Amino acid sequence: MSKSHLRIRPKGTTGLVHDVTPDTAGWSYVGFALHKLAAGEVTGGESGTQELCLVLVGGKARISVNGVDLGEVGERVNPFEGAPWAVYVPQGAIWAADATTALELAVCAAPGGGDYPARIIPPGTHPRITRGKGANVRHVYNIMPEDDGAAHSLLVVEVITPQGNTSSYPPHKHDQDNLPHESQLEETYFHRLNPPQGFAFQRVYTDDRSLDEAIAVEDGDVTLVPKGYHPVATTAGYDLYYLNVMAGPKRVWKFHNAAEHEWLLK
Numbered sequence: 001m002s003k004s005h006l007r008i009r010p011k012g013t014t015g016l017v018h019d020v021t022p023d024t025a026g027w028s029y030v031g032f033a034l035h036k037l038a039a040g041e042v043t044g045g046e047s048g049t050q051e052l053c054l055v056l057v058g059g060k061a062r063i064s065v066n067g068v069d070l071g072e073v074g075e076r077v078n079p080f081e082g083a084p085w086a087v088y089v090p091q092g093a094i095w096a097a098d099a100t101t102a103l104e105l106a107v108c109a110a111p112g113g114g115d116y117p118a119r120i121i122p123p124g125t126h127p128r129i130t131r132g133k134g135a136n137v138r139h140v141y142n143i144m145p146e147d148d149g150a151a152h153s154l155l156v157v158e159v160i161t162p163q164g165n166t167s168s169y170p171p172h173k174h175d176q177d178n179l180p181h182e183s184q185l186e187e188t189y190f191h192r193l194n195p196p197q198g199f200a201f202q203r204v205y206t207d208d209r210s211l212d213e214a215i216a217v218e219d220g221d222v223t224l225v226p227k228g229y230h231p232v233a234t235t236a237g238y239d240l241y242y243l244n245v246m247a248g249p250k251r252v253w254k255f256h257n258a259a260e261h262e263w264l265l266k
Contacts, residue, residue, distance in 0.1 A: 006204055007215045008222040010034070016043075018222055020188060021109075025224050029153065029247035030186040031109030032222060037061075037099040044096030051112035052089040053121075053144055053156045055243060057192070059103035063087050064096045065118040072100055073120055079241040080194045083123030084158055086143045088150060090116050106190060110247030113152035136264070138167040146253050155185070155246040155253055161200075164236045170261040171229035173206075177249055182256045185248040187225040189232070191217045191240065198238025204230045207258075229258055 010017040018034040031050065034057075035043045054063065058081075060074035065087070073085045089095045091112025097105055126142040144156040161167040177184040193200065196219040205212040206228040217223060223230075234240045246253065257265070 004213050004215045006213055006224045007217065008224065010220040014038070017220070018190070020222060020224070025186075025226070027186045027226050029110055030188055030245050032188045032190065032245050033107040033109070034190065035097075035103070035105045035107070037103040037105070039099050039101050039103075041103075042096060042098045043105065044094070047089050047091050047093045047095065047112065049091055049112055050109045051091050051116065051151055051154050052095070053108040053154055054087040054089060054095070054097065055106040055108060055143060055156065055158075056085045057104040057106050057243065059099065059101045061097040061099050061103050061105065065089055066093050068118070070118070070120055073122075074101070074103070075123065078194070079158065079192055079243075080160065080239060083128065083141050084143055085123060086121040086156070088116065088119050088121060088144070090118055093118060106243055108154060108156050108243075108245040110154040110245070111152065116151055119150070132169075135165050136169055137162060137165055146251055151251065153247045153251050155251065157244045159242050159244070161232065161234050161240040161242075163234055163239050165234055167232045167234070167240070169231040170264045171231045171258040172255040173227070173229045173258075174248075174253065174255045175227035176256070179250065179252060179254060181254065183248060183250055183252040183254040185246040185253065187230070187244055187246045189223040189225065189230075190243040191219065191221045191223065192242070193219040194239045194241070198235060200232060200234045200238070200240045202230060202232045204228050
């Protein structure tokens, strides 16, 4: 299989294992980083002109923003064990995370703006949603949805897709700034599999097929979705988790379904 420029493998097993920026991705809005720390290790940084959502994919950490201790957050050991803890960090802030257990910390980034306070986003802030039916069932945890009024441009969501099911399906896209019909949003997918030796498939393609890539994703991979449809399919025996980061010119998630597959919704 030829190497896809949309699939990013982790750079190691400890420390900063992913560091996607608008410059490295060749786009304008979304950033994604992932830190894997042992208990007692510390990471952090400055948000600058960006706003951030720190998602505890697994493990616990003591988080501070601008020197204010927000306390220990986190609960699940891995992303298949329940709802997420997260922390919103506004633009122009200094943040730090002190791992109190083994920690997998995602840093979701998008352009900042406005006057939004730092805040903890505990499990249950938004109810779990089950979408689809049959082999298209998946379970959604909105972390920062468009209607929370809590950010300038950042949208963050987690999805668990049970073994053998499809997700982000029927295929949809959000690459046109054409509201109220469709919004323009770049997107990253951070994939985890349970058990971790599994794999899944993701296709990223446009109507004219000028972009058309089928990608085998493994545990820890990131997929870039600059435009086009982007469905995912799991394989038997392996549940799939993914963490989505989306941002664009407007903080609205309005997608367009692939017309030839819309019959699946009826």
